[in-house]
Amino acid sequence: MNKIWLITQREFITRVRKKSFIIMSILGPLIFAGFFALTFIFASSKDTDVKKIAVIDSSGMFIKKLPEGKFLQFEYLTNVKVDDFKKLLKKSNYYGLLYISPIVAFSPKAVQFYSFQQPSLSITQEISNGIEKEIRNQKLLSYNIQNLDNILKSIETKIDISTVKLSDSGEEKQSSTGLAMGVAYVGSLLIYMFILMFGVQVMRGVLEEKTNRIVEVILSSVKPFQLMMGKVLGVAMAAIVQFLIWVVLSVAFFLIVKAVFLPDITPAAMANQPQNIMGASNAVAQAQPQESAINPEIANIFSMADSINFYVLIGSFIFYFIGGYLLYASLFAAVGAAVDNETDTQQFMFPITLPLIIGILAMVSAFQNPESPVAFWFSMIPLTSPIVMMARIPFGVPYTEVAISMALLVVTFIGAIWFAGKIYRTGILMYGKKVTLKEMIKWLKYKN
Amino acid sequence: MEIFKAQHIEKKYGEFKALSDVSLSVPQGSIYGLLGPNGAGKTTLIRIINQIFAPDSGELFFQGRKMVPDDVLNIGYLPEERGLYKKMKVGEQAIYLARLRGLSKADALKRLKYWFEKFEMQTWWDKKVEDLSKGMAQKVQFVVTVLHNPSLLIFDEPFSGFDPINATLLRDEILALRDNGSTIIFSTHNMSSVEELCDHITLINKSSCILEGEVDEIKKRFKSDIYEVGFSGDFNKVKDVLNSKFDVLEHKIVKDLNYVRVKMLHQHQDNELLSLILAHVHVTSFTEVYPSMNEIFINMVESSNQNQL
Numbered sequence: 001m002n003k004i005w006l007i008t009q010r011e012f013i014t015r016v017r018k019k020s021f022i023i024m025s026i027l028g029p030l031i032f033a034g035f036f037a038l039t040f041i042f043a044s045s046k047d048t049d050v051k052k053i054a055v056i057d058s059s060g061m062f063i064k065k066l067p068e069g070k071f072l073q074f075e076y077l078t079n080v081k082v083d084d085f086k087k088l089l090k091k092s093n094y095y096g097l098l099y100i101s102p103i104v105a106f107s108p109k110a111v112q113f114y115s116f117q118q119p120s121l122s123i124t125q126e127i128s129n130g131i132e133k134e135i136r137n138q139k140l141l142s143y144n145i146q147n148l149d150n151i152l153k154s155i156e157t158k159i160d161i162s163t164v165k166l167s168d169s170g171e172e173k174q175s176s177t178g179l180a181m182g183v184a185y186v187g188s189l190l191i192y193m194f195i196l197m198f199g200v201q202v203m204r205g206v207l208e209e210k211t212n213r214i215v216e217v218i219l220s221s222v223k224p225f226q227l228m229m230g231k232v233l234g235v236a237m238a239a240i241v242q243f244l245i246w247v248v249l250s251v252a253f254f255l256i257v258k259a260v261f262l263p264d265i266t267p268a269a270m271a272n273q274p275q276n277i278m279g280a281s282n283a284v285a286q287a288q289p290q291e292s293a294i295n296p297e298i299a300n301i302f303s304m305a306d307s308i309n310f311y312v313l314i315g316s317f318i319f320y321f322i323g324g325y326l327l328y329a330s331l332f333a334a335v336g337a338a339v340d341n342e343t344d345t346q347q348f349m350f351p352i353t354l355p356l357i358i359g360i361l362a363m364v365s366a367f368q369n370p371e372s373p374v375a376f377w378f379s380m381i382p383l384t385s386p387i388v389m390m391a392r393i394p395f396g397v398p399y400t401e402v403a404i405s406m407a408l409l410v411v412t413f414i415g416a417i418w419f420a421g422k423i424y425r426t427g428i429l430m431y432g433k434k435v436t437l438k439e440m441i442k443w444l445k446y447k448n
Numbered sequence: 449m450e451i452f453k454a455q456h457i458e459k460k461y462g463e464f465k466a467l468s469d470v471s472l473s474v475p476q477g478s479i480y481g482l483l484g485p486n487g488a489g490k491t492t493l494i495r496i497i498n499q500i501f502a503p504d505s506g507e508l509f510f511q512g513r514k515m516v517p518d519d520v521l522n523i524g525y526l527p528e529e530r531g532l533y534k535k536m537k538v539g540e541q542a543i544y545l546a547r548l549r550g551l552s553k554a555d556a557l558k559r560l561k562y563w564f565e566k567f568e569m570q571t572w573w574d575k576k577v578e579d580l581s582k583g584m585a586q587k588v589q590f591v592v593t594v595l596h597n598p599s600l601l602i603f604d605e606p607f608s609g610f611d612p613i614n615a616t617l618l619r620d621e622i623l624a625l626r627d628n629g630s631t632i633i634f635s636t637h638n639m640s641s642v643e644e645l646c647d648h649i650t651l652i653n654k655s656s657c658i659l660e661g662e663v664d665e666i667k668k669r670f671k672s673d674i675y676e677v678g679f680s681g682d683f684n685k686v687k688d689v690l691n692s693k694f695d696v697l698e699h700k701i702v703k704d705l706n707y708v709r710v711k712m713l714h715q716h717q718d719n720e721l722l723s724l725i726l727a728h729v730h731v732t733s734f735t736e737v738y739p740s741m742n743e744i745f746i747n748m749v750e751s752s753n754q755n756q757l
Contacts, residue, residue: 003548006544006547006548007548014535014536060483209533211528212531212532212533213529213530213531214530214531214532214533214608215529215531216527216530216531217530217532217545217589218545219498219500219530220498220520220523220525220527221548223550224546235546334626354624426461429495429500431529442462444463446461446462
């Protein structure tokens, strides 16, 4: 035990000291923060300047008919040729030129928009909506229906679905699939990333020791299994530390970004933010009145966040993170021990990464339908369950299912460590031999 | 008394028999040569002594009692394929390896200081291993091997990669360790170093032990009544006499002296040879020629291979 700890320490310290680790620790959250910042920039910089658009309408159907928005105005030009005006456009103060040809009612390609900047999707959408609506109105008019205006007004309805989730105890909770999806997505993606990143590090580490031949020296002092477990655990510690750095830095960056781009939120509300994530529901309750006065939408999100049980979420995240890592890291260790050089790892890497990729695909499907058979089975199979179950949990999964999935994962990672230990023990001292899967299975039968 | 004894060791890898009924006993305080062609099973045997593998059957004894896992703490092993972590600093690495062998950090530090001074390696302490030359790295490995003061040391091809100066330094160190009471198992293909250092050997071929014993005794066992006579004078004077009674193997002239190798045709002819030749020439040397370890090695391996065919 003492020796495993010595090895674990060395693995941890050498990894944490590496430049690549430090760079990744800072870069990871910066990428996240950048992502947040971009979202905020896009969200907050919704064009505020008024855009004037020149309209040449050869069909004559739309004069003064296009609906003007707060930031979108139309001026209808007559007796101007499109080609002439195109040349003038640059010097004019128009944002763009809209040309509607006479055959607009019959051809979807009959409208052109000229501008020097790429118009945003919302502008083109607004214009095409307006034209479509006008054409529909005109077509309806041609049927000579009485009281058309009233009919049109009465059939216009607006729907905004608010979802409410029922629990077994009959409680009603306002839920948000958007938020659940976000949490699920980030959770399972993180597990996938960390398993792959640090699993490969375990493999490289084992391979390094083998090609270096230092393994000969070390194995005369410790058992192969101790060396393998020390490495797996040491790398795990590095992974956890990196993850914690990411969390802390991400929260910090997030708060900075928020303070810069959304300064209208009070410091008190911001202070409540991290606790909120940790699931302190009373903090939310206190914060709510303040916030709803300022920003009802954010308060809304908070009350939704409350509906996801964060204790369960964080608990299962830690469990699947560690369980999934142990399972895959031991397999990666076996691969590192079985081969002689980095290029030979490819043939064994593939069967190991395949279930991870399948897991990601099943995760996407689990978002669309968390109760589907695909989502269910892949959240039970231990090779994919860390990723897929993480994606299902925010939507609410029966505890028995989670328990079975966890139990299966535990049994499998113990099995994987045993299996990897056998392969490792034989492979680590075998040089210059191309190993096949058949041979590796033979190794399982060797006595130590 | 023997420090290590192995009895009837068997080891299989799947269908392949790596060791078959191997027994050996290593006397305390000896330098024990473990010889054999490549693939004979030496490395497997060494790994069994180091408890990296357990034998399928057979028994191991250490210092007169059954071997226990903790006995490895009393063994130092310098493998043939040896390496260090390239990116790790020399001092840090030496402490790490010493601690894996059971030394405390303070103890390791104290002993490392002694050895680093002895080999004038103090300035390497904070260097990364990748910045050392091969010979320098070998020195670090040697220090790490002997650091915990083991009573049994196993060196597998220790001289490979050393320049003559460092090889001599290493040889002297090995002899000094022996003189201080350590026992050394020494595996090599270099027969001249076996002649020079070993007092006992075991020869393994194709998984089996084919020869074991004291070097001097083995040489006597394999001697074939060959004598070498050195003399000044005319070789032709003795040529016919010698040819009539003995088998003349070789004649050479070195620095005006004649050397003749003669094989006796029956035992106790040595005095006859000497008196015969004394009548004609001036004898400067007269020695019985023992076979070299190299010859014994090749003979034994070839004849054991033929027996198996």
